[in-house]
Every structure is written in structure tokens, then in C-alpha cells.
Amino acid sequence: MEILAYGVQADERPLLERAFAGRHELRCLDVFLNRDTAPLAAGAPAVSSSVNAVLDAETLALLSAGGTKLIAQRSTGFNNIDLEAAAHLGLTIARVAYYSPYAVAEHAWALALAVNRRLTRAASRTREFDFRLDGLLGRDVHGMTVGVVGTGKIGECFTRIAAGFGTTLLGWDIVENPGCLELGMHYTDLPELLSRADLISLHVPLVPATHHLIDTAALARMKDDAILINSSRGGLIDSTALVKTLRAGRLSGVGLDVYEEETGVFFTDRSIHGITDDILARLVTFPQVLVTSHQAYFTRTAVGQIIDATARNIDDFAAGRTNENTLVSHT
Structure with missing residues (x-):
């Protein structure tokens, strides 16, 4: 599955690439996901967003129009996601329910x-x-x-x-x-x-x-x-x-x-x-x-756990499964 990861930090990129190597095709961007950058995901069935992505109804509609089916957010909080709009568009939304x-x-x-x-x-x-x-x-x-x-x-x-x-x-x-x-x-x-x-x-x-x-x-x-x-x-x-x-x-x-x-x-x-x-x-x-710049979560242990959970979310979606991290499901 092709995955476009937004908001990838320099220290995070090699960990993401290692986690997906040999399993999915991964592209990493340092720009954040919002209505202006959503068109970059056209053709990618899955995107992974960072903590400060703006996933409002307009952004979600652009992603859906481009063929995206899954949004796997690399964070616990989801107050930035319009879940009702996601459900209406038939998108699956997953997060990371737990890390260190x-x-x-x-x-x-x-x-x-x-x-x-x-x-x-x-x-x-x-x-x-x-x-x-x-x-x-x-x-x-x-x-x-x-x-x-x-x-x-x-x-x-x-x-x-x-x-x-x-x-x-x-x-x-x-x-x-x-x-x-x-x-x-x-x-x-x-x-x-x-x-x-x-x-x-x-x-x-x-x-x-x-x-x-x-x-x-x-x-x-x-x-x-x-x-x-x-x-x-x-x-x-x-x-x-x-x-x-x-x-x-x-x-x-x-x-x-x-x-x-x-x-x-x-x-x-x-x-x-x-x-x-x-x-x-x-x-x-x-x-x-x-x-400080929202770095409290930014340790090797926590970031590793976040990436592992994100990889599992994507694997489960590809296999037609949900898990405890799934917020909206359309598998």
C-alpha cells in the first residue's frame, strides 16, 4: 500500500522508513497536512498525519476526492479531526491510543x-x-x-x-x-x-x-x-x-x-x-x-511506540481489520 506521511521530523524519518520497509511504499513530507497540502496525497490510499494536522471537513473532502481511504494519525489526541465528516465521506480514521x-x-x-x-x-x-x-x-x-x-x-x-x-x-x-x-x-x-x-x-x-x-x-x-x-x-x-x-x-x-x-x-x-x-x-x-515546541512526547521510546502503533493500524486496515486505535471504520 502506498502511504504518504505528513509532518515527518528529521529524527523521526529513519524510524518510519525502517518500520515500513518491505511492507508498504512510504513517502515522507515535512509539510503538515491541511487543506493546502491535502492534494499532494492524490493517489495515495493511506496518509499518516502528525499531531498538528488540520483535518477539518474541507481537508478530509480533498483527501477523499484524491482516493485516500485511511488516515493514520501519529498522536493520541484527535480534537483536530472532524470525525463526523470522516464518517460521512467513508474514511477510516486511526490514532495511537497509547505511548509512553x-x-x-x-x-x-x-x-x-x-x-x-x-x-x-x-x-x-x-x-x-x-x-x-x-x-x-x-x-x-x-x-x-x-x-x-x-x-x-x-x-x-x-x-x-x-x-x-x-x-x-x-x-x-x-x-x-x-x-x-x-x-x-x-x-x-x-x-x-x-x-x-x-x-x-x-x-x-x-x-x-x-x-x-x-x-x-x-x-x-x-x-x-x-x-x-x-x-x-x-x-x-x-x-x-x-x-x-x-x-x-x-x-x-x-x-x-x-x-x-x-x-x-x-x-x-x-x-x-x-x-x-x-x-x-x-x-x-x-x-x-x-x-518548548510540543516536544514532551519526543523521546526514542515514545516515538518508537507511536510508529509501531501506526504501522499496525495500517497493516490492520490493509487486512480489513480494526483495532483499539480505530476511531472511524469503513473497512
Whole structure:
């Protein structure tokens, strides 16, 4: 089967090629899948998309018109896919339901530790041989109250690391995780968690009910010196409200691996032409803010698991089978 893979990163390409060698004909593109690039897939029965593809009704219609039957997305989240339109067009949609939760949890902690101990500022200074400690004062994580918003697989991994630091654990979710309870987590409502936590990390999916979960009111409940981490989905945070909060001198650290308007910006080089998103441009100017480019999942282990699952999704489709990763089926 001919497969066109969109949004393939340089480090990802040899892993994809190795996974499909001798089984399917694979072409890799570094451009992302959207309504402008969909015509490139004409004649390819299967495409594989990356996390920030825009699979709206128009894009799906273009793919279908070109003969595509399967879209295998190399990510867990699917809020970017119009599943109703896919079903109407007779497309099969598959995702990766699971990959290493440690990758994302560990990156969330890397962000938390970096903003707490001012590591990016310190590294910039020492490159210029400025070894002063002014403005680099952090806090012990030991003894902090850590609030985990969403305690699924990734949230539990984050919680286990938090427990190792010797923290008080607060959790919020629609279902309590027994593994987190065993670690001493106390579940509470979201307003109480936000008001009590010294460090808050977001690990819920982006659905209508969680869009802008962290809005002006939620930010106002947080301690002035709280640390906020988001390695889940950008739309969980109202970015405009976050900028206003930071401009008011509140929050001692913010670590963002995702941003609500990241599509078309993250995974690209904008160093020459810059960006037109005023909110993102403002966010990266705050000294207590660290933004990474949706790389929390990007470890050898996790990417390998994502590619293996994608290959299985395509193999199963070719054989007329579905599996636990299938979102819409027309086999």
C-alpha cells in the first residue's frame, strides 16, 4: 500500500522508513497536512498525519476526492479531526491510543524544575560569563503542594515523580486513580486545588468541557507565586488571560509545551521571519516563562511506540481489520 506521511521530523524519518520497509511504499513530507497540502496525497490510499494536522471537513473532502481511504494519525489526541465528516465521506480514521506516559510526565517536570530554578536565565548568563545569582532564587520542591489536574496514565506518572520529591499531593479528575490514592493524593474540587497548590500541572484531554479550563477566574484563584505547567493541549489555557496575569506580576513560573494557536508555528523555523501571533510573542518575553515546541512526547521510546502503533493500524486496515486505535471504520 502506498502511504504518504505528513509532518515527518528529521529524527523521526529513519524510524518510519525502517518500520515500513518491505511492507508498504512510504513517502515522507515535512509539510503538515491541511487543506493546502491535502492534494499532494492524490493517489495515495493511506496518509499518516502528525499531531498538528488540520483535518477539518474541507481537508478530509480533498483527501477523499484524491482516493485516500485511511488516515493514520501519529498522536493520541484527535480534537483536530472532524470525525463526523470522516464518517460521512467513508474514511477510516486511526490514532495511537497509547505511548509512553513517562515521556510527557518527565518533560512536564523538566519544565517545572527549569522555571523554578531559573535555569534558562542562568544558562543565558553563563554563556556571557555573567555568574551572578541575582534573580535566580528558587524554592525547594520538597514540601510543596502539587496539584495534578487530570490523573490518567500521564498524570499518575507525574504524581509518582512528585511523591518522590516529598510533596503534598492534590488531584482533580472525574474518576479517582487508585494508584494516585496509594501515593497519598487527596482529591478535591478544582477551585480548591488551584488555590492551595504551589505547583499545578495539567494532564487532561482537550474537549469542549475543558477548553479554557484555566481562564481568568481560575488564574485569579492561584497563589501569586504559583508555578503552572501545561504539557497536554494548548487550548486548556486562555492564553490572553495568562498574559494579563503575568503582566500583573503574578505566577513565579510558567512552563508550556503546548499553545492554543500552535498549528503552523510549532515544528517550524520562524527565526528569520518571526511570528505574527502577538500573544505567543509576548509570552516568550516573560523571564519566568519557558515555552518548548510540543516536544514532551519526543523521546526514542515514545516515538518508537507511536510508529509501531501506526504501522499496525495500517497493516490492520490493509487486512480489513480494526483495532483499539480505530476511531472511524469503513473497512
